Amino acid sequence: xxxxxxxxxxxxxxxxxxxxxxxxxxxxxxxxxxxxxxxxxxxxxxxxxxxxxxxxxxxxxxxxxxxxxxxxxxxxxxxxxxxxxxxxxxxxxxxxxxxxxxxxxxxxxxxxx
Amino acid sequence: xxxxxxxxxxxxxxxxxxxxxxxxxxxxxxxxxxxxxxxxxxxxxxxxxxxxxxxxxxxxxxxxxxxxxxxxxxxxxxxxxxxxxxxxxxxxxxxxxxxxxxxxxxxxxxxxxxxx
Numbered sequence: 647x648x649x650x651x652x653x654x655x656x657x658x659x660x661x662x663x664x665x666x667x668x669x670x671x672x673x674x675x676x677x678x679x680x681x682x683x684x685x686x687x688x689x690x691x692x693x694x695x696x697x698x699x700x701x702x703x704x705x706x707x708x709x710x711x712x713x714x715x716x717x718x719x720x721x722x723x724x725x726x727x728x729x730x731x732x733x734x735x736x737x738x739x740x741x742x743x744x745x746x747x748x749x750x751x752x753x754x755x756x757x758x759x
Numbered sequence: 760x761x762x763x764x765x766x767x768x769x770x771x772x773x774x775x776x777x778x779x780x781x782x783x784x785x786x787x788x789x790x791x792x793x794x795x796x797x798x799x800x801x802x803x804x805x806x807x808x809x810x811x812x813x814x815x816x817x818x819x820x821x822x823x824x825x826x827x828x829x830x831x832x833x834x835x836x837x838x839x840x841x842x843x844x845x846x847x848x849x850x851x852x853x854x855x856x857x858x859x860x861x862x863x864x865x866x867x868x869x870x871x872x873x874x875x
Contacts, residue, residue, distance in 0.1 A: 650801070688763070688850050688866025689802070734801065745790065745809075745854075745862070746818075749801035 649673075650737055652750035660758050662724055667733055667753045670717045675737035676744060678711055678718045683732040683752070725757045761785070763867035765851050771873045772841055780836045780870045784853030789831050792864060795820075796848040805849075808834060841874045848872070 651670045659665055669678070677696045681689035693702050695711035695718060702709045706729075708721040722729055732754050736747040764783045772778050784791050793805040804818040808828040819825070823841075828834040838845055848871050852864040 687868050688852070690866070691863050694863075736802070745792070745807055746804050746815075747802070747864070749794075749803075751799065751801045 650735055650748055650750035652733075652735060652753050654753060655751065656754050656756075658756040658758065659725055661726055663757075665722050665725060665755070667720045667722075667755070668717070669719070669735035669750055671737065672716065673737075674715050674740075675748075676715070676740035677738045678715070679736045679738070679747065680709055680718070680720055681734040681736065683734060684730075689732075689734055722755075725755075727757045727759050730755060730757050763851055763853055763865050765849075765867040765870050767870060768868065769871045769873075771875065773875055774843060775840055777837065777839045778841055778872065780838075780849050780872070782834045782836070782851030782853075782867060784832070784834070784851070785865055787831075788853035788855055788865070790854040790856065790862075790864075791828055791834050792852045792854075793826055793834070793836050794850040794852065796850055796869070798847070802850060805836070838872075841872075843874050846872055846874045 653668045677694055679694045680692045682692055683689040693709045698713045698715045700711045706723045710719050732752045734749055734752045736749045738744045738747055766781045789810045791808040794802040795805055796802050806826045807815040823839045826836045848869040850866055850869045852866045854862050854864045
């Protein structure tokens with residue numbers, strides 16, 4: 647089983663602070679996705695990273711895929727209350743079963759005004 | 760257009776009863792997935808349908824779980840003789856075509872199942 651470990655599990659910060667969430671594995675993934683899930687809703691895809699060392703930016707969010715494609719990070723600059731939610735990373739295997747995403751347990755982020 | 764819809768949104772049942780959960784994917788999406796999300800856990804893959812191909816049922820946790828899909832539309836997930844450990848949020852997702860790296864899965868809001 648390919649496991650994805652996310653840290654921290656919980657994070658509570660003040661508006662305007664920066665934060666980084668980590669997603670680590672001992673296994674190699676062909677791609678890695680980040681989702682945000684709000685209460686009572688399904689996860690919404692934020693980004694997909696495919697190439698080792700890749701960095702993608704989405705407004706105040708910066709995503710990085712590790713060189714070895716085993717880990718990823720999500721950095722949020724100047725967090726806002728609207729960023730509150732459960733952040734999930736999910737990895738896809740290579741080959742014919744790449745639709746089977748392996749999800750981490752998530753990081754529950756609370757941004758206080 | 761409309762997103763993925765699921766019904767019911769909440770279901771409370773007694774241990775031993777059967778339940779049926781429904782998923783309406785986005786129109787035109789040929790791929791459909793079911794996941795289970797237990798409290799404090801990540802999403803667990805349950806089953807995958809792609810067009811007319813045989814479904815990948817490798818994630819179903821026991822033979823009490825089954826799922827069907829009518830063509831490229833509605834899917835139902837059935838849990839027979841429910842147990843308390845089946846309590847979870849059951850999420851359905853659909854995607855446009857054959858899943859590849861970067862293919863976006865669009866999730867429904869989930870069905871919250873509580874087995875008493």
